[in-house]
Amino acid sequence: MKSITIEAEIHFDRRGRGARRVMESGSAPNANIPVGRLPRISRLMALAIRFDDLIQSGEVTDYAELARLGHVSRARVTQIMNLLMLAPDIQEEILHLPRVTGGRDPIHLRQLQPIALVPDWRKQRKMWKEHCSEAFTAG
Numbered sequence: 001m002k003s004i005t006i007e008a009e010i011h012f013d014r015r016g017r018g019a020r021r022v023m024e025s026g027s028a029p030n031a032n033i034p035v036g037r038l039p040r041i042s043r044l045m046a047l048a049i050r051f052d053d054l055i056q057s058g059e060v061t062d063y064a065e066l067a068r069l070g071h072v073s074r075a076r077v078t079q080i081m082n083l084l085m086l087a088p089d090i091q092e093e094i095l096h097l098p099r100v101t102g103g104r105d106p107i108h109l110r111q112l113q114p115i116a117l118v119p120d121w122r123k124q125r126k127m128w129k130e131h132c133s134e135a136f137t138a139g
Contacts, residue, residue: 036099041107045094048083082113087121090128106135 054060060069063081067074083091097107115127 034099036101039097039100039105039107041105041109041112042095042097044080044109045083045091048080049091051077051081052084079109079113082116083109085116086112086128087124090115090124093128093132107131111135 051060051066054066055062060066063074063077067077070077083094086094094107094112100106111131115124115131118124118127
């Protein structure tokens with residue numbers, strides 16, 4: 001009797017949280033998944049933009065309805081929506097902050113509230129630069 005050796009690359013993959021493992025042929029996909037996670041402030045900025053779109057389109061009538069739908073307080077919705085008062089270039093920078101690979105986020109919503117409440121975008125930009133230099137050199 002002759003033995004045959006078969007060589008093949010396989011990997012095990014889960015199809016969802018808690019799902020059974022599935023054996024697939026080929027090497028594990030070298031997924032181009034970025035390392036780390038999006039900063040919370042980036043997600044909140046995106047949420048503020050989405051909320052604004054919902055209000056502008058008429059799908060949602062006001063902050064109170066957003067609060068009810070999101071199961072949060074109207075005050076929390078207002079805090080998030082205040083991000084829209086930041087200069088457009090600051091909003092863009094927030095959306096494109098580097099991913100967090102470990103530890104705490106360098107920038108938090110409570111730190112941006114005073115900046116957002118300044119009506120002069122030039123002053124906002126100055127405050128933003130100062131805050132970023134502190135936030136990204138401290139950790």
